[in-house]
Every structure is written in structure tokens, then in C-alpha cells.
Amino acid sequence: MKIHFLGAARTVTGSQILTEVNGAKILLECGLFQGKRADTYQFNQTFQFSPKEIDALLLSHAHIDHSGNIPNLVKQGFSNRIFATSATVSLAEIMLRDSGYIQESDVQYVNKKRARRGEPPVDPLYTYEDAEIACNLFTPLEYNQTFEVAKGVNATFVDSGHILGSASIKLDIKENGKTTRLWFSGDIGRDRLPLLKDPVMPSNVDYMIMECTYGDKDHRDPETAFLEFREVLMKTIARGGKIIIPAFAVGRTQELVFFLNQMLAANDIPPIPIFVDSPLAINATDIFKKYAHLFDEETKQFIQEGNHKALTSPNLYYTRTVEESKKINEVKGPAIIISASGMAETGRILHHLRNNIENPLNTIMIVSWQAPHTLGRRLAERQKTVRIFGQLFERRAEIATIGGLSAHAGQDKLLQYVLGTRASLKGLYLVHGEENAAQALMDKLEENQIAPVYFPDRSDYVEI
Numbered sequence: 241m242k243i244h245f246l247g248a249a250r251t252v253t254g255s256q257i258l259t260e261v262n263g264a265k266i267l268l269e270c271g272l273f274q275g276k277r278a279d280t281y282q283f284n285q286t287f288q289f290s291p292k293e294i295d296a297l298l299l300s301h302a303h304i305d306h307s308g309n310i311p312n313l314v315k316q317g318f319s320n321r322i323f324a325t326s327a328t329v330s331l332a333e334i335m336l337r338d339s340g341y342i343q344e345s346d347v348q349y350v351n352k353k354r355a356r357r358g359e360p361p362v363d364p365l366y367t368y369e370d371a372e373i374a375c376n377l378f379t380p381l382e383y384n385q386t387f388e389v390a391k392g393v394n395a396t397f398v399d400s401g402h403i404l405g406s407a408s409i410k411l412d413i414k415e416n417g418k419t420t421r422l423w424f425s426g427d428i429g430r431d432r433l434p435l436l437k438d439p440v441m442p443s444n445v446d447y448m449i450m451e452c453t454y455g456d457k458d459h460r461d462p463e464t465a466f467l468e469f470r471e472v473l474m475k476t477i478a479r480g481g482k483i484i485i486p487a488f489a490v491g492r493t494q495e496l497v498f499f500l501n502q503m504l505a506a507n508d509i510p511p512i513p514i515f516v517d518s519p520l521a522i523n524a525t526d527i528f529k530k531y532a533h534l535f536d537e538e539t540k541q542f543i544q545e546g547n548h549k550a551l552t553s554p555n556l557y558y559t560r561t562v563e564e565s566k567k568i569n570e571v572k573g574p575a576i577i578i579s580a581s582g583m584a585e586t587g588r589i590l591h592h593l594r595n596n597i598e599n600p601l602n603t604i605m606i607v608s609w610q611a612p613h614t615l616g617r618r619l620a621e622r623q624k625t626v627r628i629f630g631q632l633f634e635r636r637a638e639i640a641t642i643g644g645l646s647a648h649a650g651q652d653k654l655l656q657y658v659l660g661t662r663a664s665l666k667g668l669y670l671v672h673g674e675e676n677a678a679q680a681l682m683d684k685l686e687e688n689q690i691a692p693v694y695f696p697d698r699s700d701y702v703e704i
Contacts, residue, residue: 241415241422241704243449245696246288247271248672252453253305254283255672257424262415264295264390268424268449272308272339284309284365288699292317296389299324300397300426301406302331302490308339311366314374323387325397326380327405327531331490333375334523340364340371383407401429401439402647403491404528408440420704421664425450427672428649428657432462434495435528435550437536439649445661447704450654452673455681458650465644466499472603472640473509477574481601484637486589486616488582489521491647492608494528496578497551498539504555505548512573514556517565517588518580522558525551569595582608583616590615594628602637607645655684668693669702 247256247269254273259266273283291313299307299322310322310332324332343364351361381387386396392414397407406429411422423445431438442448476483487493493516503509516522529551532543539550559565565588568577577596579589593615596602610616618626622639625632649657658668668685670678670693678695685693696702 241413241420242701243422243669243704244288244701245669245671245698247273247698248305248451249696249698249700250673250675250678252672252674254309255306256309257449257671258289258294259411259422261413262390262392264393265289265293266389266393267294267297267313268409269300269306270297270309270313271306272304274305281362281365284312287313287316290317292319294318294320296320297322298389298395298409299328299332300400300409300424301403302328302335303403303427304335304339306427307332307336309365311336311340311370311374314377315366315370318377320377321379322374322377323379323381323389323395325383325405325407327527327534328407329378329380329405330527330530331403331405331524332378334520334527335490336371336374337368338520340366340368344368398440399437400426401431401433401436402427403429404436404494404531404534408442410442421446423448423661425657427451427453427647428653429647430459430462430649430653433647434462434498435535435539437534439653439657441657441660443661444664446664447667447669448658448661448665449669449671450657451648452654452670452678452681453648454646454650455654455670455673455677456651456679458652459646460644462644465642466502468642468644469496469499469605470503470508472605472642473503473576476601476603476638477510477512479601480574481599481603481637482574482596483576483603483605484589484592484596485576485578485605485607486582486584486593487521487578487580487607489518489580490524492582492645493518493521493578493580494525494551495645496607497525497556500556500576501548501550501553502542504553505542510574511555512575513571514553514576514578515559515568516556516578517559517568517592518578519560521578521580522560525558565591568592583610583614584619585614585616590628594631594633596637597626597628597633598636600636600638603640604637606639606641609646651681651684654681655688658685658690659688662688662690665690667702667704670695
């Protein structure tokens with residue numbers, strides 16, 4: 241068996257791992273690499289293998305850095321089955337279509353600039369139609385349902401607790417008279433996150449490929465984040481201001497809505513208007529409701545005991561149309577506005593920031609990690625002036641940053657994840673992390689006598 245590390249190697253995006261076993265080629269993940277525009281197109285366009293030769297694709301979850309290059313893979317000749325959990329299939333379908341639309345829109349913008357410079361137009365990485373075609377290849381499966389991927393290769397999805405439908409992938413492989421268990425973690429969630437069950441821990445694993453995004457830090461408890469969130473809300477409401485929250489459409493938005501419903505049910509906050517202003521987030525929320533049977537016991541108990549809804553309430557408004565979004569500007573007094581994108585780079589959140597950033601009564605709440613050079617990062621750094629739609633604004637609104645809401649395991653959980661299968665583990669490969677995060681985790685693993693541990697570079701491969 242050969243394992244090729246082709247993406248999310250010494251970085252955190254573009255997940256892609258190719259396994260060769262019993263003459264079959266099985267791809268784990270096919271994510272978009274996200275970085276500077278000048279670098280990403282060629283990186284995502286070019287595969288280090290022939291897509292036509294891939295026998296199956298296994299997808300851990302729907303986030304674009306894990307799934308977003310699937311339409312391009314299909315466009316270049318892949319035509320076999322894509323296996324994922326049912327919830328992941330439902331989320332991936334709306335996210336890939338949305339991504340196809342964005343690819344087309346971005347290229348229209350780029351080509352206008354190229355035309356002014358006398359340069360030829362470029363094609364989108366893929367289109368909405370390409371995404372539609374790719375969605376036809378999905379095969380939905382349930383957690384803990386073992387299925388044959390290729391000769392001698394059985395796979396099982398187990399709950400990784402990261403987002404709805406997210407899974408670690410257990411591969412039981414019979415090759416040359418030997419049985420080997422390979423475990424791919426996908427993105428590992430955290431204990432006691434709202435809505436989601438805790439991650440399933442690995443056992444009896446021979447070789448593991450594990451994410452290490454936060455290998456260098458622990459996270460604060462989600463309950464502490466809940467209290468901080470509530471405190472900021474009450475403070476802003478008391479002075480008559482609005483709370484503006486840039487939030488990722490899948491996962492983070494639904495967690496925030498559930499937090500707010502808990503507060504409303506306990507009369508911790510007054511029943512002010514709450515707006516979720518993102519078509520993608522609304523579509524994703526509908527899918528969360530469809531798969532409510534996957535929620536954790538705490539959420540189910542909240543729903544049953546109080547006759548509450550996890551993701552709806554009388555004063556919660558989901559706004560799909562542009563006209564509905566514009567009307568939010570007319571709301572007087574306190575309100576909560578949750579809108580995409582999570583790093584405040586595109587989408588409707590820019591309009592809400594522009595309309596509210598210069599009012600000192602308001603609060604802009606940052607609830608996730610913000611990449612360098614994004615508007616979200618500049619806001620998190622509390623810069624005095626920021627540029628929105630090319631116009632400079634003086635930031636008078638308060639900035640509040642709420643830690644502890646990350647959906648990724650911190651260092652302590654990653655260490656626990658490995659320790660559970662230390663007795664059988666013959667090799668550990670760290671992916672989906674920067675070098676400082678990986679090195680800090682490797683130091684901790686060494687302290688706990690876990691070896692050998694590898695941090696492969698892109699295009700590295702190992703033969704087992």
C-alpha cells in the first residue's frame with residue numbers, strides 16, 4: 241500500500257490524500273487550496289494523478305477545503321462513486337453549487353480587469369453546471385455502515401464531531417495476506433460543542449493520518465464561550481445597539497442560533513429581532529433540521545423538555561432575498577445580525593458592516609479565526625479605519641472577540657485522540673496544519689512516547 245500526501249500537507253487547506261492498494265487508487269478528500277489568488281488557480285487546476293484512474297473518492301465532510309475541488313476532478317475525467325455520510329452529501333450539494341457560482345462570478349471580475357489590460361480571458365476552475373454533474377456521483381451512507389470500496393478494502397464512517405455529518409474514515413485493508421487498519425481522522429471536533437455529538441475515538445489502529453490544525457494550543461471550554469457571548473449581547477442591548485456577527489454559513493451560524501435559542505428559553509436576553517442573512521446559511525440550516533436525529537443528547541433534551549426548536553424561534557428571521565436583507569437596515573433599536581462570510585471578505589455581511597461600523601452603540605463580534613489580510617482580521621485587530629467596498633470607514637463600533645467556539649480539536653484533544661490507540665499504532669502522519677502547530681504537537685507526542693510521527697510535505701509518499 242502506498243499513501244501519497246497531495247494536499248493539506250504542511251498547510252491547512254486543499255486536503256487530498258491518494259492511497260494505492262490492491263491495484264486500486266482511492267482518493268481521500270478533494271479540497272480547494274485557498275490562498276493568494278495568483279497561486280491558487282494553477283494549484284487547484286493541476287492534479288498530480290490522472291482523475292480518470294481514480295476508482296473511488298471518500299469524503300470526510302462538506303467544508304470546501306475538503307470537498308471544493310470535486311467538480312474539477314469530475315470535469316477532468318473522474319466518473320466513479322463518491323462516498324460520504326448522508327448529511328455530508330446534502331451539505332456538499334449546496335456548497336459545491338454555491339462554489340461553482342462563485343468560481344464563475346470571480347472569473348467574470350478577473351476577466352474585466354484582464355480585458356482592460358489587453359489580456360485574454362481565463363476560464364473558471366469549474367462552473368455551477370460542473371458542480372451539478374459532480375453531485376450525481378455521490379453515494380450517501382450512514383455512520384458505522386461498513387462498505388467495500390475496492391477489492392480487500394472495507395471502509396466505515398464514524399462521527400468526528402466537527403460539523404453535521406463529519407466523519408473519520410476507518411479503512412480495513414487486506415493485502416498480500418496481511419490485514420491493516422488505516423484511520424483518517426478528517427477534521428476532529430471537540431467535546432461538548434452545541435448540536436453535535438462528541439468525536440468517536442480511534443481504537444486498534446495500525447496507521448493514522450491525523451489533522452493538527454490546533455496542535456500548538458488548547459481551546460477554552462465551550463461553556464465559557466457561551467457566557468462571554470451572552471455578556472457581550474447584554475451589554476450591547478442595554479445601550480441600544482446592534483450586534484453584527486460575521487459567521488461561516490455551515491456550522492458556526494447554526495451553533496450561534498442554538499446558543500441564542502437557549503438564552504431566549506431561559507429569559508437571559510430579551511426577545512429582540514435576530515436575523516440570519518445568508519442564503520447559503522439558510523439552506524444549510526434547513527439541512528441541519530432535516531438531520532436533527534444526529535444532534536447530541538443535550539440538544540434533543542432541550543427540544544423535548546421545553547417544546548423548543550433548536551434552530552427556529554418566533555423572533556428569528558431567515559432572510560433569503562436581497563429586498564429582505566435591505567429591510568434589516570430599517571430596524572430601529574437592538575438587533576442581532578448573523579451573516580456570511582465568516583472572514584467578512586464577501587457577501588451581505590459587508591453591507592451590514594458598512595451600515596453599522598461607525599455607530600459606537602453597536603458591537604461587531606468576531607467568533608472565529610481570521611486569516612491575515614482579511615477584513616475580519618483587521619476588525620479583530622481593532623484597526624481604527626477599515627476599507628469596505630473601496631471606501632474608508634472610521635471604526636467606532638465596539639469589537640468583541642469570542643474564543644472557544646472553534647470546531648477543531650485543540651492540542652489536548654488531539655493528544656487524547658492518539659493516546660487511545662497507542663498500543664497498536666505503528667505510524668502517525670500529521671496533515672492539515674502549519675509547521676509550528678505540528679512541531680508543538682510532535683513535542684507533546686514524544687513526551688508521551690508516541691513514535692514514529694511524520695509531518696509529510698506535499699508530494700511525499702510512504703509505502704506500508
